[in-house]
Amino acid sequence: MELFNIDLNEMTNKKSKLYKIWAFGAVIFLFTAISSVILFQKQFGKAEWPIIILAVYFLLYVYYAWITFKAKLYIKSDEYAVEYSFGMLKRTSEAIIWDTIVKVKLSPTYIAFYKRSGKRKMVRLGWLPYAKVVEIKDSIYKVCEQKTVPCEIAEYQHFEKK
Numbered sequence: 216m217e218l219f220n221i222d223l224n225e226m227t228n229k230k231s232k233l234y235k236i237w238a239f240g241a242v243i244f245l246f247t248a249i250s251s252v253i254l255f256q257k258q259f260g261k262a263e264w265p266i267i268i269l270a271v272y273f274l275l276y277v278y279y280a281w282i283t284f285k286a287k288l289y290i291k292s293d294e295y296a297v298e299y300s301f302g303m304l305k306r307t308s309e310a311i312i313w314d315t316i317v318k319v320k321l322s323p324t325y326i327a328f329y330k331r332s333g334k335r336k337m338v339r340l341g342w343l344p345y346a347k348v349v350e351i352k353d354s355i356y357k358v359c360e361q362k363t364v365p366c367e368i369a370e371y372q373h374f375e376k377k
Contacts, residue, residue, distance in 0.1 A: 219354040223288035223301075223347065232342055233283060240279050248272040290338075290351055292358050297328075299338060311336055319359050321352050322369040 251272070252265045289308075290299040300308035311328050320327040324341035340348045359366040 218291075218293050219358070220291040221289060221347070221351055221354065223290070223343065236283050237280055240276060240283075244272055244276040292354065297355070297358075301338075313358075313362055313364070316362075316364055318365045318367065319355065320367045320369055321356065324348075326352065326355060 248269055251268045255264045255268060286302070288301055296310045296312045298308050298310045315330045316328050317331055318329040324339065326338045326340065328336045330336065340351060356366055
C-alpha cells in the first residue's frame, strides 16, 4: 500500500494565506477596539478604559496571530483514509474514508472525492505552490490505482479565439 505524508508547513507555502488571515484579523481587531473604546468612553468617561480595552484586544490579536502561525498543514493517507488539515484556525483535521469513495477527480486546482452516498467532497489546492499540487495529485493517483478506485484526470481546455 502506498502511504504518503506531505507536510505543508514550510513558510513559503503558507505565507500568502497567513498574511491574508492576519490582515483580516487586524481589520476586525481595529473595528472592535475602536467600537469598544467609543462605547466605554460614553459609559464610564474615565481615561483608563481606552488603554485597558486596547491592551486586551491587542493581546487577543497576538494570541490569534500565534495560533495561526503555529498551525499544522498537511495531507496524508494510509490504508483506511485520506486525512488533511489546511485550515489555519481550525484545529481538527478532516478525513475521507477510502471505502466510501466511488470515484476521484483530479482537477488543476482541486481534488474531488465522490462518495457512495452521492455527495462530493472537494479539497481545494489552488493556494499551494505548483510543485506541492503535483506531488499531492501523484500520491492520490497512486493510492487510487492500488485501491482500484476510478481516477479521472481533468485538464484545462484551451479555446481559440475566432
